Amino acid sequence: MDKKKFIKRIFLVFFPGNSIRIYINNDVIKAKIKNFKGKEIILISPKYPFKIGDVVNLESIFEGAYYEANFIISQIMPFGENEVLLIMNLNSNFKIKSKRGKERLYISIPVKIEDKYNGLLWDLNDNFLGVITLNEYISDIKKNIDVKLEIEEFNIIFEGSIFKIRQEFFNLSKIIYEIKIIKDPTGLFGKYIEHISGEDIFEEKKSAEVDNNE
Numbered sequence: 329m330d331k332k333k334f335i336k337r338i339f340l341v342f343f344p345g346n347s348i349r350i351y352i353n354n355d356v357i358k359a360k361i362k363n364f365k366g367k368e369i370i371l372i373s374p375k376y377p378f379k380i381g382d383v384v385n386l387e388s389i390f391e392g393a394y395y396e397a398n399f400i401i402s403q404i405m406p407f408g409e410n411e412v413l414l415i416m417n418l419n420s421n422f423k424i425k426s427k428r429g430k431e432r433l434y435i436s437i438p439v440k441i442e443d444k445y446n447g448l449l450w451d452l453n454d455n456f457l458g459v460i461t462l463n464e465y466i467s468d469i470k471k472n473i474d475v476k477l478e479i480e481e482f483n484i485i486f487e488g489s490i491f492k493i494r495q496e497f498f499n500l501s502k503i504i505y506e507i508k509i510i511k512d513p514t515g516l517f518g519k520y521i522e523h524i525s526g527e528d529i530f531e532e533k534k535s536a537e538v539d540n541n542e
Contacts, residue, residue, distance in 0.1 A: 341388045341395045342369060350414075351385040352378070359414070367418035369399060372411055378404055383419055397422045433525050440478045441469060441503075449479065450502070452521075454529045457486065457505040466493060466501050477505060482517035486510055 342348070342364040350357040350373060359373040369386070380401055387396040399416035407413045437449040439459060445468070447461040459477065461469070469475065470493055477486040492504040510530055512518050522528045 349387045369416050371414040373414050375410055375412055395422055395424055437479055442476055459503045459505055460500055463499045463501050483514055484512045484517040
């Protein structure tokens with residue numbers, strides 16, 4: 329992953345409202361991110377005997393990968409009865425440890441779900457698509473076992489099923505879509521993905537499609 333993509337993902341990982349783990353003195357504390365800008369992060373944390381100058385390890389999970397870095401506490405401020413605001417400064421480089429054998433490819437393409445719901449294709453690999461959509465659609469979408477996704481720009485259709493639905497930012501959710509069949513009559517989408525990724529990640533799926541048509 330190049331530097332620009334890695335930095336982009338770091339800012340998505342440490343997006344306001346996301347959960348994060350604080351490792352300190354053999355304890356693990358679950359906190360919420362209030363703000364992250366430059367090398368400074370502000371957390372809403374349960375009360376704990378933190379001290380200014382403490383170096384803590386922050387760990388967050390995003391898209392199947394753990395991101396971690398050390399931060400030094402610069403300020404501690406009261407925040408309600410049972411919480412505090414922690415203001416910290418980055419004290420190390422970010423590290424990533426992926427649970428996947430392959431990295432997901434991040435793109436941004438409008439898609440149609442079941443011919444009537446709008447979504448945004450956010451990431452993909454050879455088995456799954458990650459599609460962001462509005463929460464108001466989820467109650468209808470999750471009732472379907474088999475779901476069709478279409479990228480009208482490329483005249484491509486995915487046939488498969490919803491593997492998982494999870495809450496994302498604000499009023500958005502993400503569906504994890506398991507691909508069964510790809511119909512790419514022009515081949516343009518496959519060529520586009522191969523161009524930006526350097527490999528044909530859908531090769532097996534397209535081979536299966538050919539076998540089914542014979």
